Amino acid sequence: MAEPSTSAGLSPVTSGFTEINQENRTLRDLVEIYRHLSGLALQDADIGTVAQLIARRTEVTVAVISQKMGILAAAAPGESYENSVQYVHDHLIHPRLAHLLAMAGKTRRAMRLPDPTRGRARIVAPILVGDTVPAYLVSLVANVSLVTDAPEQGEDIHLLIAEHAATICGVILARERVISSAGSQVRDDLIEGLLSGSGRDNDEVVRWAQHLGFDGERDHRVLSVIIEAPPGDSERSRLVAERAAGATARLFVAQSPDAITAVRAREVIIVLSEPATPATGIRADQLGALCVQRLGALFPDVGVSIGIGGAFREPAHIARSYEEARRTNEAVRRLGRRGAVVAFDSLGISRLLLQVPDPEALREFATDILGAVLRHEQEHHVKYVTTLKSYFQENSSPRRAGERLHVHPNTVTYRVRRVEEITGLDLDNYRDRLAAQVALEILEALGEAGL
Numbered sequence: 001m002a003e004p005s006t007s008a009g010l011s012p013v014t015s016g017f018t019e020i021n022q023e024n025r026t027l028r029d030l031v032e033i034y035r036h037l038s039g040l041a042l043q044d045a046d047i048g049t050v051a052q053l054i055a056r057r058t059e060v061t062v063a064v065i066s067q068k069m070g071i072l073a074a075a076a077p078g079e080s081y082e083n084s085v086q087y088v089h090d091h092l093i094h095p096r097l098a099h100l101l102a103m104a105g106k107t108r109r110a111m112r113l114p115d116p117t118r119g120r121a122r123i124v125a126p127i128l129v130g131d132t133v134p135a136y137l138v139s140l141v142a143n144v145s146l147v148t149d150a151p152e153q154g155e156d157i158h159l160l161i162a163e164h165a166a167t168i169c170g171v172i173l174a175r176e177r178v179i180s181s182a183g184s185q186v187r188d189d190l191i192e193g194l195l196s197g198s199g200r201d202n203d204e205v206v207r208w209a210q211h212l213g214f215d216g217e218r219d220h221r222v223l224s225v226i227i228e229a230p231p232g233d234s235e236r237s238r239l240v241a242e243r244a245a246g247a248t249a250r251l252f253v254a255q256s257p258d259a260i261t262a263v264r265a266r267e268v269i270i271v272l273s274e275p276a277t278p279a280t281g282i283r284a285d286q287l288g289a290l291c292v293q294r295l296g297a298l299f300p301d302v303g304v305s306i307g308i309g310g311a312f313r314e315p316a317h318i319a320r321s322y323e324e325a326r327r328t329n330e331a332v333r334r335l336g337r338r339g340a341v342v343a344f345d346s347l348g349i350s351r352l353l354l355q356v357p358d359p360e361a362l363r364e365f366a367t368d369i370l371g372a373v374l375r376h377e378q379e380h381h382v383k384y385v386t387t388l389k390s391y392f393q394e395n396s397s398p399r400r401a402g403e404r405l406h407v408h409p410n411t412v413t414y415r416v417r418r419v420e421e422i423t424g425l426d427l428d429n430y431r432d433r434l435a436a437q438v439a440l441e442i443l444e445a446l447g448e449a450g451l
Contacts, residue, residue, distance in 0.1 A: 065135060105126050135173070137169055190212055214260065221284045222308075228266070247295065362446065366442040369436060370443070
């Protein structure tokens with residue numbers, strides 16, 4: 001009696017052996033892929049290498065996608081990286097994908113999501129780093145029989161491979177985070193060393209600066225940006241201030257990619273290179289003004305003030321420039337100049353005035369000297385103080401002061417004489433003249449009288 005034959009014309013015994021051999025081959029292939037993936041975790045591989053391995057061994061398109069739908073890596077059989085990214089962007093990135101990724105993230109397991117309209121399946125495997133899911137491994141499986149002739153078994157194999165590949169990607173991302181954190185700590189330590197001037201010798205300071213990308217052929221300035229949290233001692237206030245500090249650092253790096261930044265609790269410090277010419281870049285004071293403007297728009301409840309240290313070229317002078325920026329910033333903030341951008345070089349005699357502990361003492365002095373003319377100016381709406389300042393700036397020349405103010409020289413002469421009459425000062429007298437000039441500097445430093 002003849003043995004019954006299978007649909008393929010094989011005996012049950014032969015068919016059984018064929019299925020066993022096929023399963024063995026599939027298992028051997030799976031073990032080999034697992035071994036290669038695990039080897040990548042021990043090497044200095046990145047997630048792009050994982051995607052390339054899966055694409056090559058299983059002949060499917062693979063992508064690693066971030067929570068914000070960014071393509072972190074992509075690979076397709078026989079295609080360049082650029083073409084693979086474009087294919088994933090055209091056939092995978094879609095608003096509905098966010099929902100599918102969220103589903104896989106909740107289950108913490110690989111999921112097969114059929115797409116019958118296109119004749120392929122999407123397999124989504126969450127990539128875990130600790131308790132978080134920063135990214136997902138997604139593969140587009142056009143034909144499950146590429147791994148095995150049994151479709152159902154092929155689906156399981158693709159799920160297993162995707163899940164293991166996601167685990168390896170998680171290991172790689174976690175390692176990169178550790179390395180990045182350690183690198184950031186080293187970088188922060190180098191910056192702190194330069195700012196404090198704690199290097200043992202000049203050669204060591206130069207090495208530190210070179211590690212941070214400092215260009216010794218260009219002039220630099222240090223900026224101290226003080227961030228004031230919104231009113232209230234709440235967790236929200238602290239978080240808003242932290243976000244504002246991070247935005248400040250990013251803004252300066254975006255405008256000047258070689259900027260060296262350090263973010264502290266309430267201060268952002270920037271080592272900024274000066275442009276070679278006005279036409280080749282933005283000056284520190286211009287970037288400072290841009291920073292104040294942007295932060296005002298993004299974080300209206302956050303206060304900000306910026307001090308700019310003196311220019312330098314040698315890395316050993318970073319500490320000096322930072323100290324100048326910090327002192328300038330603290331003094332200006334103490335005087336209530338919120339939103340001010342002040343360069344140490346522009347302070348003049350104010351460098352000394354701003355060291356007075358009590359701002360009220362400065363205000364009292366200015367009021368004693370020019371208080372009467374300030375009151376008279378408010379009553380009669382005549383710009384006596386502005387005229388006096390221009391008169392001094394133009395070395396007592398009524399003509400040049402008039403050109404600056406766009407008035408007749410006789411008008412300048414008249415206003416100066418009225419100041420003398422109102423205050424009792426004799427501006428031809430050295431001491432009276434000096435007192436009036438110092439009073440004007442104080443008013444400007446305090447941001448009063450429209451100066």
